[in-house]
Amino acid sequence: MPTLGLIHNSPMLAPVFNEIAARVMPDVRILHFVDESTIKNTIAAGRLEKATMRQVIRLVGSTFDAGCDAALVTCSSIGAAVDIAAQLYDQPVLRVDRAMAEKAVATGRRIGVVATLSTTLNPTADLVRRVAAEQGKQIEIVEHLCEGAFEAVMAGDGATHDRIVGEGLTEGMKGVDAIVLAQASMARVVASLPEGAVAAPVYSSPELGMERARDVLAGRVK
Known part of the structure; x- marks a missing residue:
């Protein structure tokens, strides 16, 4: 069974994506990875900082270490970091938007x-x-x-x-x-x-x- 890692900035998003997953990919295992710092630090700074970009890249790596076949980042604010992560890993790294x-x-x-x-x-x-x-x-x-x-x-x-x-x-x-x-x-x-x-x-x-x-x-x- 393929496994998809979902990277969220809020625990409130997990049920939303579980509901969609049940409909569009019932035969895929879903693992959620939540880190609120990525959005809270970005809002506080008013922009996406390098430290947050490194954290997003680490989170993507965590999904693959956990056995995921692809990673989907569900926050648009950190999209630039997702683009960089996509270049660093062989597995698919996707932006939700x-x-x-x-x-x-x-x-x-x-x-x-x-x-x-x-x-x-x-x-x-x-x-x-x-x-x-x-x-x-x-x-x-x-x-x-x-x-x-x-x-x-x-x-x-x-x-x-x-x-x-x-x-x-x-x-x-x-x-x-x-x-x-x-x-x-x-x-x-x-x-x-x-x-x-x-x-x-x-x-x-x-x-x-x-x-x-x-x-x-x-x-x-x-």
Whole structure:
């Protein structure tokens, strides 16, 4: 049975990915590796620091030492470190948001990126730009930071988080061809909005990222 190592920055993400894994890869063994320092230190510094990058690379190595066949990092804020780790190991090292960025670039030219943290907004927008460049496509990115949403959810006020994100999706994303959610936690807001409230297709990373990991483990894609 193939084994997938999931690297999280919060223990709250494990059940979310277990649910997806049960649906899209029931024949894959899942191991979770959680280190909250990667996101907390990045937020505190306002950027991804070298010490955190080294920690991410160590975490990736830990998954392979534990017997994993591939590693999937579920946080977009530390994506640059994941790209470096991918060059250092022979086994597949995957970013959860790569498949989402590819889907958005394939959908249209004007792409909206919505986030609740600037440390996640910038890496996600950069990834979309890079994917577009690789494919030789001209795109325009519309960035929207949902001010106050992250602080609300950290304080246990999920309703305020969902309201701010909902406003960002409906008001801040008018006229885009596709919307990318920089944080997986925002996906539930899309599901709660009335039908037709958001005109453009909305892409979230967990489902697409896990489908990509399944295909990589099955040898269908690299």
